[in-house]
Amino acid sequence: AVVLGIETSCDETAAAVVRRSPSGAAEILSNVVLSQIEEHAAFGGVVPEIAARAHVEALDGIVKVALIEAGMTLADIDAVAATVGPGLVGGLLVGAMTGKAIAAARGLPFLAINHLEGHALSPRLSDGVAYPYLLLLVSGGHSQILLVRALGDYERWGSTIDDALGEAFDKTAKLLSLPHPGGPNVETMAARGDPKRFALPRPMKGEARLDFSFSGLKTAVRLVAEAHAPLSDDDVADLCASFQRAAAETVADRVRRALIRFRETFPALADPVLGVAGGVGANQAIRDALLAECEAAGARLVAPPLKLCSDNGAMIAYAGLERLEAGRTDRLDAPVRSRWPLDERSAPLVGHGR
Ligand code: ATP
Ligand code: MG
Ligand code: FE
Secondary structure (H helix, E strand, O other), X not given: OEEEEEEOOXXXXXXXXXXXXXXXXXXXXXXXXXXXXXXXXXXXXXXXXXXXXXXXXXXXXXXXXXXXXXXXXXXXXXXXXXXXXXXXXXXXXXXXXXXXXXXXXXXXXXXXXXXHHHHHHHHHHHHOOOOOEXXXXXXXXXXXXXXXXXXXXXXXXXXXXXXXXXXXXXXXXXXXXXXXXXXXXXXHHHOOOOOOOOOOOOOOOOOOOOOEOOHHHHHHHHHHHHHOOOOOHHHHHHHHHHHHHHHHHHHHHHHHHHHHHHHHHXXXXXXXXXXXXXXXXXXXXXXXXXXXHHHHHOOEEEOOOHHHHOOOOHXXXXXXXXXXXXXXXXXXXXXXXXXXXXOOOOOOOOOOOO
């Protein structure tokens, strides 16, 4: 089957075509992402109203390009998947209504996708990882450790009690006057900094529960920045490096415990996998720390290519493909949801065909 996927939950307008090939592998035929970074840069963060308007302007063109790059027309598509939550409602409405309109006009099945499920399944899209696996989801709005048992069956083992990791990167960047989005810019600065220069906390390190906390780390960065003001470029680089090291070690500590629990839960699993998803999964220092934990625990790290870590349409099309294959299609009156935890039983509350 061939699925068109649409993603508009935040600040990227994205569309993609994904196909299940006869061999059983998933094939990305196109994956077009238009980032709105420029539109929001002056505001130091995503402005919902601007995002929604930008999706309206860009989406039909992006869908067209995704079809052209896939070498297809709408006549070749078997189903349409769109993100309906969680995210900014204005953007979600644009993507959901566009997806529903295409599905209605062509008489195709519609799949109402949870954005987090898109992230959670990306290790299956990129590497064909088998269920069950452990997932670290670290993005702009979420930091979670999930047990992915099967399609639609997710168990949250830990989540952040305050800021998400991507948010901590973004706020650190803002504090140090680095341009939005912060994550990649902090990583670039960190590359030429000294990670040992500043002593920063490793929040919750050593605690038995698998939750995260990053606001203390962010505050510690602020205090160091204030104490050393005005900061030279070298100071900024050293602070970025020290922050990134603290973040990576904090994540590694949680993941170490989660891997132990995962191995205990599935002692007979031949190929235990830790998958990484979300924009922060693009960070090399964090990938390196995770790789070390996996090697120590006898697990395999699956970190999808950077383009599949941050927001994209291919992960939405792929989640739609799995749902289509499982016969779990949705009605055209499926609502959008600004909040939608992944571990809740998958059906949204009202007007939903499941
Ligand atoms: P969510 O998926 O939770 O709704 P989102 O869709 O905005 O949030 P993503 O697009 O998956 O999140 O990821 C964006 C986040 O990833 C931003 O916070 C960004 O700073 C961070 N990020 C991207 N690249 C890097 C990097 N190289 N290092 C650290 N953080 C990064
Ligand atoms: Mg984004
Ligand atoms: Fe995301």
